[in-house]
Amino acid sequence: MKYSKSSFLLSLLLFTFCFAAISQVQEVKQDNQQLFDNFSYRQGNVYRSASGKPGPEYWQNSADYKLEATLDDKNHTVSGNVNIHYTNNSPETLDFIWLYLEQDRFTENSRGTLTTPVQGNRYNGDVEGGFELTNVSAKTKTGTSSKYLITDTRMQLWLDKPLAAKGGEVDIKMNFKFKVPVEGMDRMGRLEVKDGTIYAIAQWYPRVAVFDDVVGWNTDPYLGAGEFYCEYGNYDVKITAPADQTVVCSGVLQNPKDVLTAEQQKRWSQAEKSDKTVYIIQPDEVGKPVAHAKTSGTITWHFKMENTRDVAWASSKTFIWDAARMNLGDGKSGLAQSVYPKESAGDKAWKRSTEFTKASIEFYSKTYFTYPYQNAINVAASVGGMEYPGVSFCHYQSHDADLWDVTDHEFGHNWFPMIVGSNERRYPWMDEGFNTFINHYSTKAFNNGEFPTSTDKPKSIVRYLSFDQREGIDTYPDVAHPFNLAYTAYYKPAAGLYMLREYILGPERFDNAFKSYISTWAYKHPQPNDFFNHIENVAGEDLSWFWKGWFYGNGNIDLGISEVKPYNGNYLITVENDGQIPMPVQLQVIYTDNTTENINLPVEIWQRGNSWEHLLKTTKQVQRVVLDPDKMLPDVNPLNDTWNKL
Template identity: 80%
Template sequence: MTYFKSSILGLFAFLLPLSILAQEANYGNQHLFDDFTYRQGNVYRTASGKPGPEYWQNAANYNLEVALDEKNHMVSGNVTIHYTNNSPETLDFIWIYLEQNRFTENSRGTLTTSVLGSRYSGDVEGGFELSNISAKTETGTSSKHIITDTRMQLFLDKPLAAKGGNATITMNFKFKVPVEGMDRMGRLETEVGTVYAIAQWYPRVAVFDDVVGWNTEPYLGAGEFYCEYGTFDVKITAAADQTVVCSGILQNPKEVLTKTQQERFAEAAKSDKTVYIIKPDEVGKPTSQAKANGTLTWHFKMENTRDVAWASSKSFIWDAARMNLGEGKTGMAQSVYPKESDGTHAWTRSTEYTKASVEFYSNTYYPYPYHNAINVAASVGGMEYPGVSFCHYQSIGEDLWGVTDHEFGHNWFPMIVGSNERRYPWMDEGFNTFINHYSTIAFNNNEYPSSTDQPRSLVRYLTFENREGIDTSPEVANARNLGYTAYFKPAAGLFMLREYILGPERFDTAFKSYIRNWAYKHPQPNDFFNHMENVAGEDLSYFWKGWFFGNGNIDMGIASVEPYQGNYLITVENNGQIPMPVELQVIYTDDTTENVRLPVEIWQRGNSWTHLLKTTKEVQRVVMDPNKMLADVNMLNDTWNKL
């Protein structure tokens, strides 16, 4: 223990400026740095943000056989689900999602959509027709079930055994394909024929996890999806003049493609340039059909995926090119689109965009696991599924690049990293918007601009009286705020974390580790927070709490710059609710510069801090955040100039 006489302490205090003394005595900001959630690890999810030694998740494999009735716009068929209960508890029932039931007049989604409409408005003359429902286990078969809106509770004859119990669920289903499918699916009429974009199209199991048990939130609209992983075997029967594309790999090309198309497909698989499979002048002609009339059954298979989607039309131009996915692996970028979308400034570049996007993410973050990446021109503004994206058929140029890049970026979040979109849209939309920035600046020598590196462009929203936080449920968020709460604000947060707080090397190491550890698993927000902190070696509670929860803002400024014993005292202030490290650029009268970085911990003691700048030069100007990396809501106090 060190002992100081009071007289010495008094003299020491007298010699120090009061501002410096004050910053040693005030601990009023500590609450901003405290842990904000219960983040202790367990056997399922560790404190280091990894899956624990006893982590588990259930699995579902699907066999789907359906037929498309173009005359009546109907899809009908059957599904067999092989479900495995890997959890440590028995299950008395299994919850099934019936998302087509959203398209009925009395669905919860319809009844909670404004009468003025929104992006998530949809047809109301649809819904599933189900029959022959059964669940078979080792002990018997049950057909008892309750349907509530977009969910079915399917009871078992006896509880399904823990740690490996199996059930086989079967049923027949049919539904009318909506014209307006809430901007996720639907029908588009073109000159040659209808484009069908088919998603949320089969009964599928809900996720049972270690956090909330059964995830049974109703499908209302804005909230997206949370799915188990498995193998999908899909057979789609359609008229012989239809071209069908689907998630996964086509298993029977010799049965559904002409010999010429097969040859072109083989050529495209070796080409970095786009190759036509069906040329524009061949669309709708008998020569583009493998069979003159009747029907064809297209067979697809996809492994380790959480979903599949498909599209069909006789109006499709079809082209493709090789994707170079790293480590010697290749795949196929493909596009299908009607002649209304054709053109060198439009969908003729779609495969080029798709190829560049998927290659960038595969080589930068995590290897692309699927063989195909198919872009479909449809009435949908932009929606993602594993290996398939629906983008608007009228998109061109920068807009087409942006939507294509965004939707295929979703293959990493949430298709590979399987977060819960319905609860935490920022974990897929925000993460994806963030990585879109880097793919955009890398594409074709920065052909198209990105604004993600300008967090201050968010200031108007951040100071908007009716703004909402990132943690706002997508179903609750105001429609005009959802783009900010789910996309732009979380993306800006990750940008600041990478470029300003941690630096690219530390951030990238942690971010890639997060992807690698949670690939094909179900991370929660705390898993992300914990893993980023553990790998980067930084307590970021102040940042998670301030930026991702609530409506606080960043507002730091320069209070004064004063000469002091041949040096300078620079006093900075924090007028916002989110503390951040401080970066200052000092410009001297001889036009030389010096950068000063102060750690975030200066704000633990209070909202003012004085830094001693040791220099023999005369200071002309001091600028806070000289590269404008922070979403600071007040730029007026960022600069000090010598009078």
């Protein structure tokens, strides 16, 4: 472009004017825009939209299971067979199928065993187990293949020809056998009590790994802290056990007349209509023939469950069994159940388990998303607390508040990750953290707050946030230090969601977005960005600064009041951000006449620096100013949160 002499003179004049104007500004504040920019690639595509919903071409594969298993209580083994009907809904052909063999974690040379510290941790496991597999085959329309390769806890099963995209089907079959571990990494195992053995059985069959649009095959090894990521499908399960044992399992019992006595069927029917707990097997019946439909040999229990990602079961001759109706809303009801040995009975212990289970499921069902399963069964076991669809394993010695907490937490997992199927192995905060968050509200609601909750006191985690060896929420669970994992997966993300609801967005905006996220991603596989995008789009708020600051990295919140001074007949309040995470500011002004005024400043005050002056227009005399008066922020330095008139 060619410039004339007059254009040059005009430009020089404008520059001189702008420079003179700039020179009148006392300071150019720091640009904090990097704290507010998007921190990851969050643009939508045909599979996952920018609004945080499944895209128009979203897909996921499915797996239906037919399982038969036999429990040998003399040798403590489970043997059986699995038939997996796998459907490839993806847009690409598949040369092979990856499966998980999670019982292979319990071997001497598994990666999980070899990466467990010598002194041990929660995820210790027996090393004399593992799968014995026979008759492995994969049958498609074109032929059958038996070629496979096992690497640690993964099996790669090759197909005779690539499985067609968008609807190709394969039937995978094999027989399996394993020894039930005593120490099952606090997820499963067996427990000896006075009247016999309690078997808590999970991760018990070869199952298909998830193939998705994000990483393809999800083949992260099963090491310990990282949990699970599963496809959805329908399950048909038959479990054969000694006749003197009671079996409970995810799903609906198909043959009650074959496995329950006439009296037990009558009690079951009573429980389905009762809000009070009804015994199915009474304490004085345990170990007696009256507790079982047969007195010798074996008996087969048949269960079915639809649109689920997993099933688990338990078996024992020691079980007291009780149940009560769950009122789920939308005209639905279900049956809360508990099985536990005499050692667990007691008015302050497992006698309340069904009451706790019922209350927990009913609260989440009515508050967030209708519970989709017929049963919710709490099993007393050696497991501290572990969740499966419709079944939870909780420690048999838990009682009072501890039993409520573990029961409520494990059944809360039916929403995260059983209904909303996130990847626990990579993102534990998307199930543990979300669940810990909703546990707070169910605990507040139960029995008018019978038991305490501390999630509404984010300051309780300040000590951790000041710990020099802390790790970020984004740390993989198998990498996180065991001490840190409780915070990175549970407490810190729960505190973050609490702040988001109660401090940043407000309950109405947050609840609209959170419930929409659950219903939108029910029975699907959301990624972290899907959650971020969905909350932002429904709430109508760019929260990049919050996701970046709280969920990624080790930054802290440190807001303060640096000065309050008279100014032209009013007051000038100066607030500072000495931390790494910007936050909206809530102030309470207390006047000398004991009246108060609340001030809310948006997070954008920090975009151009770490200091902000607010003009308080008032004719009253200020006595005191308090930052975050309701103490909702985990501010690591409370000493500068209050200003008092001298």
